[in-house]
Amino acid sequence: MRLSHLVPLSVMFFASIAEAQPLVPLPPSPPVPLSNLETPAKVALGKKLFFDPKLSVNGSISCAFCHMPKAGWADPRPVSIGVGGKRGGRNAPPVLNAAYQSLQFWDGRAGSLEEQAIGPLTNPVEMENPSNQSVVDRLRKIPSYRRSFREVFGGSVSIDRIAEAISAYERTLVTPNTPYDRFLMGEAKALSASQKRGFMLFKGKARCVLCHSGALLSDQAYHNLGVPQTGTLPVDVGRYAVTHDPLDKGKFRTPQLRNVALTAPYMHDGTFRTLAQVVDFYDRGGGKSRFATKDPLLVPLHLKASEKKDLVAFLRALSGETRKEMNQP
């Protein structure tokens, strides 16, 4: 049984403050699993796969079609559009820094990048391949891929090796050393006066840090904010689809906030176009939910207009650059 079944709300509230992870700079490189050590050739192969539309059933879309380098490696459309113009149910999160996350997707249904990378290939509203094997067969017919897989893995194309190469590439898509990181490391001038005020609000009056904590500014946990469900799905049960625990209905993973200024629109269904709209939403105490799981941590904040501006200014300090050579096919 989970703790939340047993303890009164007031205790939960303080428990979550105590558990909040410290706000620390992003480590320069993410953890690498021993089963998928990186080599430059593996990363180069992963990059080629990431940008290659041949991974989709009719050669029309690549991973980068929905995780666009120009849009913070996320999707500027509220919900993603797959093969044949089919619309999915959710907004694509950035692949930037995804390598630091303990679980992938808005509902945490994949545990590792390797596990995640296989999903889109056969997803009916993404790359729409009838089976993993059909992707493997297609790549096996391409001499340059045959050669690269042999060089990198000492064997032929397989679905696991596709996932490993893509994941090795994704582990290079990281953005440490943002103005915010430099400020945390002692460079007082890295943030403007407004951004510094925004950071104080983030940690204090605006209560953001209760969920957006740790190096990614995410507790990697699930909450129901009462976000308006305006996407293609009339109802999205969120985390419940993974756990079947009624207490998880309508809960979504707290997203990382790194590069958030680049990755509009916002929330799992892309319902808000601007960061100002997101801040207004929190100022109101969040939205109404059809589920009884709305998070009690959300309360009206009574922020002044200038405070809202400062918060948005702070969120803009979280953007960083990837290494240029990693950005293009």
Ligand code: HEC
């Ligand atoms: C048709 C658009 C589309 C394509 C193509 C696509 N993705 Fe995604 N991606 C999404 C959406 C939408 C989500 C969020 C889905 C969810 O949470 O249920 C997502 C989630 C992810 C995540 C998890 C990020 C996080 O923060 O949880 C990663 C990593 C990722 N995709 C990588 C890839 C890779 C690698 C490929 C190519 C093999 C790919 N994607 C192809 C739309 C797409």
Ligand code: HEC
């Ligand atoms: C109770 C936990 C909680 C608190 C407090 C909280 N957030 Fe969030 N935040 C989340 C969750 C969960 C989501 C995703 C919700 C969804 O899509 O349904 C989110 C989404 C966001 C997004 C959208 C990111 C994206 O990529 O779509 C931004 C920006 C954001 N929060 C900023 C803030 C700010 C600023 C504050 C303080 C004013 C704050 N949050 C307070 C949990 C929280």
